[in-house]
Amino acid sequence: MKRRFVIAVLVFVLAFSACGMLSSFAADDPTVSVTVNKDGTITVTAVGTFTQNDWVGIYRSGETYDATAGGVTSLLWWYLPVGEDQTVSVTYPGTNEGITVRSDNRPAELEGGTVGGALQEGEYFALILGGDDPDTAYDERSAEFDFEITDEAEEQPTEKPTEEPTAEPTAEPTEAPTEAPTEKPAENTASVTPTPKVTVTPSPAPTKDTAADTSGGNTVLWIIIAAAAVVIVAAVVVVIVIKKKKK
Numbered sequence: 001m002k003r004r005f006v007i008a009v010l011v012f013v014l015a016f017s018a019c020g021m022l023s024s025f026a027a028d029d030p031t032v033s034v035t036v037n038k039d040g041t042i043t044v045t046a047v048g049t050f051t052q053n054d055w056v057g058i059y060r061s062g063e064t065y066d067a068t069a070g071g072v073t074s075l076l077w078w079y080l081p082v083g084e085d086q087t088v089s090v091t092y093p094g095t096n097e098g099i100t101v102r103s104d105n106r107p108a109e110l111e112g113g114t115v116g117g118a119l120q121e122g123e124y125f126a127l128i129l130g131g132d133d134p135d136t137a138y139d140e141r142s143a144e145f146d147f148e149i150t151d152e153a154e155e156q157p158t159e160k161p162t163e164e165p166t167a168e169p170t171a172e173p174t175e176a177p178t179e180a181p182t183e184k185p186a187e188n189t190a191s192v193t194p195t196p197k198v199t200v201t202p203s204p205a206p207t208k209d210t211a212a213d214t215s216g217g218n219t220v221l222w223i224i225i226a227a228a229a230v231v232i233v234a235a236v237v238v239v240i241v242i243k244k245k246k247k
Contacts, residue, residue, distance in 0.1 A: 030128050032056060034147040037091075040111075040118050042147070044126055045089045050080040054130035054141055056090070060109075061123040061146065066138040073105040075119070080128070093118055121151045 030048025037043060046056055057065055057074035064071035078101045080088055090096045092103075093116055103115050110117030128142035 030054070030142045032126050032128050032142045032145050034124075034126050034145055036147055036149060040149075041091055041093055042119065042149075043089055043091045045087065046080055046128055046142075047087050048128075048142070049084040050082055050086060050088075050128075051130060051132055052079075052082050053132070053134055053137065054080045054128055055137075056080065056126060056128055058119070058124055058126050061125055065127070065129070068138060071138075075106050075109060075124075076101055076103050077105070078102060080130075119149050121149050123148045 028048065030046060030050065032044065032046045035043040035045070044056060044058075055077055058076040059065050059072070059074055065074065067073050076092060078090060078099050080086075081098065088099070090099055090101060092101050103110060103117070107113060107115045107117065109120065111120055123146065125144040125146045127140065127144045129138050130136075130141055131139040133139075
């Protein structure tokens with residue numbers, strides 16, 4: 001009886017461990033994306049589960065972001081709120097409830113050369129850094145997302161002419177007028193309708209994470225097969241032990 005109980009506990013532990021491993025592999029890493037708005041602001045959206053050490057950094061393309069290993073400090077950065085399965089959007093420049101965007105690392109490289117200035121024309125990337133350990137502030141938590149700020153081109157307005165006004169006839173006077181009435185047509189006016197400029201948000205450049213995703217999917221498949229095999233073997237052992245007991 002004791003042996004049967006031990007085998008049952010072993011099967012349960014193995015099955016529980018396999019489920020835990022599968023759930024950890026299935027958990028998605030945080031992601032970040034950037035939308036460049038028509039007014040020159042950017043909207044950065046972070047999706048995922050965040051710890052108290054996770055933060056978003058904005059850098060120029062080609063820069064090394066780990067300031068502790070010879071890299072540069074970020075142009076913009078802010079902490080993410082702690083929580084699971086969150087979608088956090090921040091617009092800069094702008095007011096964001098509960099989040100403070102820091103821009104005092106390199107203000108000379110922002111518009112106007114001041115803190116709070118918009119990003120200048122150029123290529124940038126955003127990513128999430130941090131992790132569970134406070135000493136690993138520069139651990140990658142997401143892939144880099146590339147985007148570009150372009151100088152707004154001059155809009156070509158189109159004129160929409162108005163109809164030529166016509167003079168209303170006046171009532172015929174009973175007495176001969178001393179001076180013939182004249183009508184002065186109103187000047188032509190035109191309303192200008194600017195042609196809106198559509199800003200295209202670049203999609204993120206493919207990274208090495210694509211290969212990692214494929215490898216991760218194969219790993220999960222092998223874990224499922226291994227877990228199923230363990231459960232089957234354990235079940236066979238239980239059946240054999242029960243038959244021996246009956247004999």
